[in-house]
Amino acid sequence: MSPLSAPKMIRRTPKADPAPSRWAWRLQRLMLTPMFRLTLRAGLPFALTLAAGTYYFTNPDRQAAIRDSVAEARASIQERPEFMVGLMAIDGADTELSEDIRANLPIDFPVSSFDLDLEEMRKIITDLPPVAQASLRIRPGGVLQIDVTPRVPVAVWRTDGGLSLVDASGAHVEMLPFRVERPDLPLIAGAGANKHVGEALDLIRTAQPLGARLRGVVRMGERRWDIVLDRDQRILLPEFGGVSALEHVIALEGAQEVLSRDVAVVDMRLSGRPTVKMNNDATTEWWRIRQLSESGQ
Secondary structure, eight states: OOGGGSOOOOOOOOOOOOSOOHHHHHHHHHHTOHHHHHIIIIIHHHHHHHHHHHHHHTOHHHHHHHHHHHHHHHHHHHTSGGGEEOEEEEESOOHHHHHHHHHHSOOOSSEEGGGOOHHHHHHHHHTSTTEEEEEEEEETTTEEEEEEEEOOOOEEEEETTEEEEEOTTOOEEEEESOGGGOTTSOEEESTTGGGGHHHHHHHHHHTGGGGGGEEEEEEETTTEEEEEESTTOEEEOOSSOHHHHHHHHHHHHHHHOSTTSSEEEEEOSSTTSOEEEEOHHHHHHHHHHHHHHHHHO
16 A cells, blocks of 8 residues: 555544533532622622712811701701791790790790700790799791790798798799788798698688688698697697697687687697697786685685
């Protein structure tokens, strides 16, 4: 066989392995993970945006410009005419109390309603002694409306510090320079008397049959009451059942005129054994008569 007729050798290129590489396989597995895909779609853009925004806003000049822009926008809204307050109206208070409220709320009108702390202002007003309750609101037309419920004094309380008016709850209303300025109110005295104004008023109502002889009631030892009458007479009441004991004394006065005699003290602290103490002149006269009687015998 000649060389020309010899068979030719055919070289075949081996086929590429279809299996991915190890890193490609891991990447494909990772891409099948829902959390990883979510991170790529949302987390990565968010992180890039946050980083860019942080870098942008760390510039002091940009921060100042943003603050100025926000302040201007806020002022342009708050200072609009419909949000401005130019007047204060106070209802329920007399002239003196109204002046005190205005003095304690130094508002420079006109002012934006956004700059008014109504709750804090209400607290300032209710802290005033003559005020029991207060409500605040912004009326249409830019009016700050203040409705006040003042305390109503029901008694004059005498203490070492002077005279003061108290309401039914015992709260201080105002100082009283002279007793004659409020002769229409009953007088109570003693430490802690303001904490039991209701009891004092019950005793004063019970003592009405005594008329003008009643001078007032005194809290003794912060636990019981004394009824003070003219001619330096006193009715000592027990700690409990004071009204009943006083009614008993008034009944004795109506039947035997006990209080019309030379009696200094009617002691009702022991309800089962009332005690009467005569005044000094009557006691002296009684001893003189007794001595004369004994000498005559």
